[in-house]
Amino acid sequence: MWDITEILLPNFVLIILAVITPLVGFIEKKIKVKGLTGAWATFSFLLSSLLLYPLYEEVSSKGEIRLHYATFIPPAGVEFKIDMLSVFFSFAFLLLGFVAALHSIRYMEHETGQDTYFVLLQLIVAGMIGIVFANDFFNLFVFWEIMCICSYSLVGFKKYRWEAVEAAFKYLVMSTFASVTMLLAMSFLYGLTGSLNFDQMAQTLASSTATSIYQLLIGLIIVSFGVQAAIVPFHFWLPDAHPAAPSPISAMLSGVVITTGIYATCRLLFVVIPWQVNIEILLGAVAVITMFVGNLLAFPQRDVKRLLAYSSIAHMGYIMLGVSTATTIGLMGASLHVLNHAIMKGLAFLSVGAFIHQAEKIVGSEEKARVIDNIMGIGRVMPITGTTFAISILALMGVPSLNGFVSEFIIVWASATKGGVFVLYAALALLNIGMSVAYYLLLIHRILLRPASEDLKKVHEAPLTMIISLIILSILCFAIGIYPRPFIEFAQKAVSVLVSP
Amino acid sequence: MDIRVYISFAIILYGIGIYCLLSKRNLIRILIGLEILANAANLNFIAFSTVKAPGLIDPLPHVFVIVAIVIHGCIIAIGLTLVVMIYRIYHSLDVKKLKRLRW
Numbered sequence: 001m002w003d004i005t006e007i008l009l010p011n012f013v014l015i016i017l018a019v020i021t022p023l024v025g026f027i028e029k030k031i032k033v034k035g036l037t038g039a040w041a042t043f044s045f046l047l048s049s050l051l052l053y054p055l056y057e058e059v060s061s062k063g064e065i066r067l068h069y070a071t072f073i074p075p076a077g078v079e080f081k082i083d084m085l086s087v088f089f090s091f092a093f094l095l096l097g098f099v100a101a102l103h104s105i106r107y108m109e110h111e112t113g114q115d116t117y118f119v120l121l122q123l124i125v126a127g128m129i130g131i132v133f134a135n136d137f138f139n140l141f142v143f144w145e146i147m148c149i150c151s152y153s154l155v156g157f158k159k160y161r162w163e164a165v166e167a168a169f170k171y172l173v174m175s176t177f178a179s180v181t182m183l184l185a186m187s188f189l190y191g192l193t194g195s196l197n198f199d200q201m202a203q204t205l206a207s208s209t210a211t212s213i214y215q216l217l218i219g220l221i222i223v224s225f226g227v228q229a230a231i232v233p234f235h236f237w238l239p240d241a242h243p244a245a246p247s248p249i250s251a252m253l254s255g256v257v258i259t260t261g262i263y264a265t266c267r268l269l270f271v272v273i274p275w276q277v278n279i280e281i282l283l284g285a286v287a288v289i290t291m292f293v294g295n296l297l298a299f300p301q302r303d304v305k306r307l308l309a310y311s312s313i314a315h316m317g318y319i320m321l322g323v324s325t326a327t328t329i330g331l332m333g334a335s336l337h338v339l340n341h342a343i344m345k346g347l348a349f350l351s352v353g354a355f356i357h358q359a360e361k362i363v364g365s366e367e368k369a370r371v372i373d374n375i376m377g378i379g380r381v382m383p384i385t386g387t388t389f390a391i392s393i394l395a396l397m398g399v400p401s402l403n404g405f406v407s408e409f410i411i412v413w414a415s416a417t418k419g420g421v422f423v424l425y426a427a428l429a430l431l432n433i434g435m436s437v438a439y440y441l442l443l444i445h446r447i448l449l450r451p452a453s454e455d456l457k458k459v460h461e462a463p464l465t466m467i468i469s470l471i472i473l474s475i476l477c478f479a480i481g482i483y484p485r486p487f488i489e490f491a492q493k494a495v496s497v498l499v500s501p
Numbered sequence: 502m503d504i505r506v507y508i509s510f511a512i513i514l515y516g517i518g519i520y521c522l523l524s525k526r527n528l529i530r531i532l533i534g535l536e537i538l539a540n541a542a543n544l545n546f547i548a549f550s551t552v553k554a555p556g557l558i559d560p561l562p563h564v565f566v567i568v569a570i571v572i573h574g575c576i577i578a579i580g581l582t583l584v585v586m587i588y589r590i591y592h593s594l595d596v597k598k599l600k601r602l603r604w
Contacts, residue, residue: 138561141565141569145575149579156586162591165590169580173532176576176580180535190546
């Protein structure tokens, strides 16, 4: 049987605590204390983060931890493997889950069904942690679908609004198509190797020579995970689904849920399928097209959340470029950018959520409060939230001394030093970063520098819990930007799992 | 029977599912298309589980397929809930009506 310390994995703990959440919601209604459910969810994320630290200690001493039932060893059973890459990604997921739950306490105060909301928020993080701990397709698929089902429900959470249900349906159809394609790719891999376990598959595949079937499989895998990661031909659902969700959920979806697609692509392409086929150039080209589409389509947007969603597509392009170099330094930049993108995009969406929460009564409705022209100059009336919003946008822009600069610099440098066509890709990535500065500056100008209208002057500063969540992320932005060394070393240890230096 | 028969049938089913997703306008038919796609993948799994060794059927893919069927049931349930909500707002099941989201 499993040891008791092994059952205390963050994903299992989150699932167990999520089961208790409706009970807390019931007690909240009985004793009439507002925000008890949200406080409970925040506490559960804090507890799971504390459980991550002993895992980190153990992984750094042993290299990896493997967990399975005693009598069901891998060919017949399922297995968890926890290595540095898993710990790195789960750190980003739990961090953003914690601040999103803290922010939601006040953001969702006027909505009904708060207990449902917090259960789904806990399960989405549990699903993502399960994905990064999985070492076979069974666990990967089950936790992937837990994450996806919670995402659909949360996108369509405001079910009385046309935008939410329409976007959720579109997301459901495209994402389910992707997960079914993943299931087909899994069945072919199982047929080739006779096992569902990643390590045993890698051993069998390394000695076989069927190149044409590899090309089919790599194509299927890139399609299936590319839909979740919003790689360009499959990005159509993202700019609809992310703005339609409540703002803390937009932060979760845009910050971390789409990066699970990148994680799974990395894990399969570097660990399972031998890198025989020359696909670096194809992946790099896809990454560059993704950047261009994200940045060019962000220009005409008038809705601030939609603009940030398009900027997420562009940032997925930068991460994909780092992955496609297939060198230690490029992958290190890519995984550091995953953490940085989670922090800065989370901060941007949470700040916008604070603007919307404070201004929606005055402007009229939430949809109107999202249009940039209606909230022009709101940063002047809400100085703290305005400052954190400016920090996040400057970080997304890649200004030195903030965290976005560090990882974007590493990615471009890795691409440029790889040589060949990657020098061109690096130049195009630089062009894209320069191009994106234009709309980010325009956003700062409209939100922060324009004078506020008479109506908007009545808006108050955001509530305390929102401000705490924003300040935690802002401090992290500065910390990684000014002293990136420990984070770079952490990322370097993480990617040493994928490629040996 | 030869395993190639099953695999060809699964791939044909996959093609039918994609055709259904691309051509149908009714929201419920689109969900049925997703189910056809899921069945293609499940059938492929079951077919491959019989060829691991002669006379042996690997139980793990069967467990996997049962879990996958349950998961797709959940997804279709959420999809049908969304269809009910869409019907309440638009009074129609036509996917062409859902075009207010663009750009």
